[in-house]
Amino acid sequence: MRKGPIGVFDSGYGGLTVLKEIVKVLPENDFLYLGDNARTPYGNRSFETIYEYTLECVQYLFDQGCHLVILACNTASAKALRNIQQKDLPNIAPDKRVLGVIRPTAEVIGKYSSSKNVGVLGTTGTINSESYLIEIKKIFPELAVHQQSCPMWVPLVENGEFDQPGADYFVEKYLNELMEKSKDIDTILLACTHYPLLIDKIKQFIPEEMKVLNQGEIVAPSLLDYLQRHPEMSDKCSKTGRLDFLTTDSTEIFNRHAEVFFGNKIFSQFVHI
Numbered sequence: 001m002r003k004g005p006i007g008v009f010d011s012g013y014g015g016l017t018v019l020k021e022i023v024k025v026l027p028e029n030d031f032l033y034l035g036d037n038a039r040t041p042y043g044n045r046s047f048e049t050i051y052e053y054t055l056e057c058v059q060y061l062f063d064q065g066c067h068l069v070i071l072a073c074n075t076a077s078a079k080a081l082r083n084i085q086q087k088d089l090p091n092i093a094p095d096k097r098v099l100g101v102i103r104p105t106a107e108v109i110g111k112y113s114s115s116k117n118v119g120v121l122g123t124t125g126t127i128n129s130e131s132y133l134i135e136i137k138k139i140f141p142e143l144a145v146h147q148q149s150c151p152m153w154v155p156l157v158e159n160g161e162f163d164q165p166g167a168d169y170f171v172e173k174y175l176n177e178l179m180e181k182s183k184d185i186d187t188i189l190l191a192c193t194h195y196p197l198l199i200d201k202i203k204q205f206i207p208e209e210m211k212v213l214n215q216g217e218i219v220a221p222s223l224l225d226y227l228q229r230h231p232e233m234s235d236k237c238s239k240t241g242r243l244d245f246l247t248t249d250s251t252e253i254f255n256r257h258a259e260v261f262f263g264n265k266i267f268s269q270f271v272h273i
Helices: 015-025 046-063 074-077 083-092 102-106 122-129 131-139 153-158 165-177 195-204 216-230 251-262
Strands: 006-012 031-035 066-070 097-099 115-120 144-149 187-190 211-214 243-247 267-272
Touching: 006 015, 006 046, 015 031, 015 216, 015 251, 031 083, 046 066, 046 074, 046 083, 074 102, 083 097, 083 211, 097 165, 097 243, 102 131, 102 216, 115 122, 115 131, 115 165, 122 131, 122 144, 131 144, 144 165, 153 165, 153 195, 165 195, 187 195, 187 216, 195 211, 211 216, 243 251
Parallel strands: 006 031, 006 066, 031 243, 066 097, 115 144, 115 187, 187 211, 243 267
Antiparallel strands: none
């Protein structure tokens, strides 16, 4: 068996906020990031299209030697992960694994809330899928989960407006709409990997004591725990500390935007899926 990097997939740049946190807890591991920027955004596409695109990208990462792939994308996790795990992997790669970001988040969110009222902020696609509502209720049936879609937040981030005064209106608008659903919300989950870039803005419009959960900071220790519990998978992962980045669109544009999400300079390679 030839060892390979851990694959990290997102429809664009947001998954880099998850990878950034994963690298902190697994610095010795190799990672191969794939951003399907040519076909982003996924959020407004049909279930069938999201599933098709995600499977193609997972298969590509498998072909590059990845034995484990993380869907660092809420839309792909909500609309494609279950089918890939249950229908595709047994046929195309029974010895490989694909994990998402929703389940590990749902497993811990109840531990943060004292009032048993949590808010979930996400894209329209993620919110409409009700994936967080379903998964959280399985683990914490006593929690009241209040969802709010924020359709303007990803465009604000991707256009570099996340820290500008112009973002204030839409940040405050969606937070107000969420809080109108319950005054007891004491914990907010950022259920989109773009949203951590808005965290300073978000904190301006919520009570100081309210908790804001960054998904990457939850997914990273969950992955570490998974590899510790599955040493057979950990043994398949190469460990030289290497990071590689792939994009299905312009490398120049990807490198420029990716630096904002990842925090360091990135040099990507173009691939056709």
